[in-house]
Structure formats: C-alpha cells, structure tokens
Amino acid sequence: MTWLETSTENCTVQRAVDLFGDRWSLLVLRDAMNGVRRFEDFRRHVGLSEAVLSDRLRKLVAAGILTTVPYREPGSRTRHEYRLTEKGWDLWPVIIALKQWGDRWAADPDGPPLDVRHRDCGAPVEAVVRCTAGHGPLAPREARARTTAAALPLA
Amino acid sequence: MTWLETSTENCTVQRAVDLFGDRWSLLVLRDAMNGVRRFEDFRRHVGLSEAVLSDRLRKLVAAGILTTVPYREPGSRTRHEYRLTEKGWDLWPVIIALKQWGDRWAADPDGPPLDVRHRDCGAPVEAVVRCTAGHGPLAPREARARTTAAALPLA
Numbered sequence: 001m002t003w004l005e006t007s008t009e010n011c012t013v014q015r016a017v018d019l020f021g022d023r024w025s026l027l028v029l030r031d032a033m034n035g036v037r038r039f040e041d042f043r044r045h046v047g048l049s050e051a052v053l054s055d056r057l058r059k060l061v062a063a064g065i066l067t068t069v070p071y072r073e074p075g076s077r078t079r080h081e082y083r084l085t086e087k088g089w090d091l092w093p094v095i096i097a098l099k100q101w102g103d104r105w106a107a108d109p110d111g112p113p114l115d116v117r118h119r120d121c122g123a124p125v126e127a128v129v130r131c132t133a134g135h136g137p138l139a140p141r142e143a144r145a146r147t148t149a150a151a152l153p154l155a
Numbered sequence: 156m157t158w159l160e161t162s163t164e165n166c167t168v169q170r171a172v173d174l175f176g177d178r179w180s181l182l183v184l185r186d187a188m189n190g191v192r193r194f195e196d197f198r199r200h201v202g203l204s205e206a207v208l209s210d211r212l213r214k215l216v217a218a219g220i221l222t223t224v225p226y227r228e229p230g231s232r233t234r235h236e237y238r239l240t241e242k243g244w245d246l247w248p249v250i251i252a253l254k255q256w257g258d259r260w261a262a263d264p265d266g267p268p269l270d271v272r273h274r275d276c277g278a279p280v281e282a283v284v285r286c287t288a289g290h291g292p293l294a295p296r297e298a299r300a301r302t303t304a305a306a307l308p309l310a
Contacts, residue, residue: 003189008201012256022176093256097282120297129248129282141274
C-alpha cells in the first residue's frame, strides 16, 4: 500500500495533532515548558481569553498532557495549577523543533527572545532526527517511510 | 527578565505556530513529506474541503514552505503541484517529533500505519534534542532557557 492509499484514521501524527495541534494549545505548551503554571499567568502571557484558555487546559488535562495540583495563597480559596506530566514533557522535542525552525526562518534581526542551552556546558541545544543504530543525524532523503501491517485502506 | 515578563511578540515558537501551527496545515505538511504533491491527492487523502485546502496551500506557499511547479497531463490544462522548499523540509524534525509522540502515546495496539527508517541501515529514526557540543541527547531538566537581549517587556 502506498501512503496515498492509506486511511489517515490511525495516523499517529494526526492523533497528536488532534490533541494539541492548534495555535493556542501549542502556545500553552510552550509556556508550560518555560515554567508557567497558573491560569492567570497563562492568560496574561499567552494573551488569550479565559474561555479559550479554560477549554485548552481542560483538553490538555483530559489528554494526560497536563495535570492539576492544588495550591492556596493566604486569604484565597484553593486553586489549581497546571503541570506537565511525563506524557507532556515528552512533547519537548516538538516545541524545541518548532523553536529551531522559527529561530532560523522567522526571527527578528536581533534574534529570538529565548535561548535554550545545555545546563552543564552552556552550548545551545538542537532538535535532530537521527538513526537509532548510531549513524548520526539524518536529512529527510536519508530516511525511508513505509506503510506497516497496521495501515488501513483509504475508504 | 523572566519568561513571564517577556512579550511573546517576537517569540519564534509563536512565529512558527502562526505560519503552520493549525490542524490542516500540519496534516498537509505530513502528506507533503510523504510524497503527496497534487491538489486532488491532498484533498482526498487529508480529507478536507477544497476551500480549506486552497487556503492552507496558499498560506504555505506565501510562507515559502511550499512552492508550485507546473505539470500537464495529456488532454488537460496546465496545473500546479506543490513541493516542499528547503524551508519546508526544515520542518521535518517537527513532523517526526509529532509522529514519535503519537507512536508512543496515541497509537492503536497494532502500532502506527507508517514506519520511518534510516535508508542505509534500516534502523528506525528518532527525534531528539541534543547538545551541540556533543554531549548527547538531553532531557528537559538538562537544559536551561534564558531570555536574551532581544527579549521585549510584556505590555
């Protein structure tokens, strides 16, 4: 079966995109990875409405990407903050790859506002696709995509 | 300045997300990376309307991510097919990282329908964040994000 003959029903890129592949969810995830945890901080920093933020946070919690943890400020009722789960942190390569592309192709002349480096040595980080047998980073033409036995025919 | 105090106006993740960070654009890019080039093939395979597909293709071409190349089938008028530019192929790590997450967290029990391997050795590929000084793949806690001189204050 060629890719064009397959159903996208069980495509795992599509499954991922359906869970968080929209503008606001991606920006909320970016902020969560930069330490933002509280509703009001997401709202103010990402710059979105309460209604949309509530909706996206609820979906990300339902997907197991964020989890809620109660906290209480003196004199206030208990609220919840949002933290990335293991499943959520596993999206780090997605966000770093987005940033890398944006840094290269869409930054202002004075560069991006955020710099991500290896904590120990201070060198910049990079997102790469590599061979799991140790043959290093790969260009797209060095890879081959094949449909598997799980591929379903396009209706 | 902390991340929360910065404006997201020149955030390069946001710039990237604004260009293609929506469900349909991401799925069109997935298909383009799997060799889909023609309007009707995108429409049928991705499963979206002509109007939405036209809009997304136009935006991806305007962004320099896709380029149009004329072709002509016998007996038909000249049409255009869509091919990824260098800027477009530079999104490969984003799509592979999305697939890797979906393969791990959202696949059916019989696995994903597509398998991407190193052409030469046949080993699976993986998307990783690594240190550019050669200290290998990094976990999020091994990296540190800092605002740069280009960071702008949040209004």
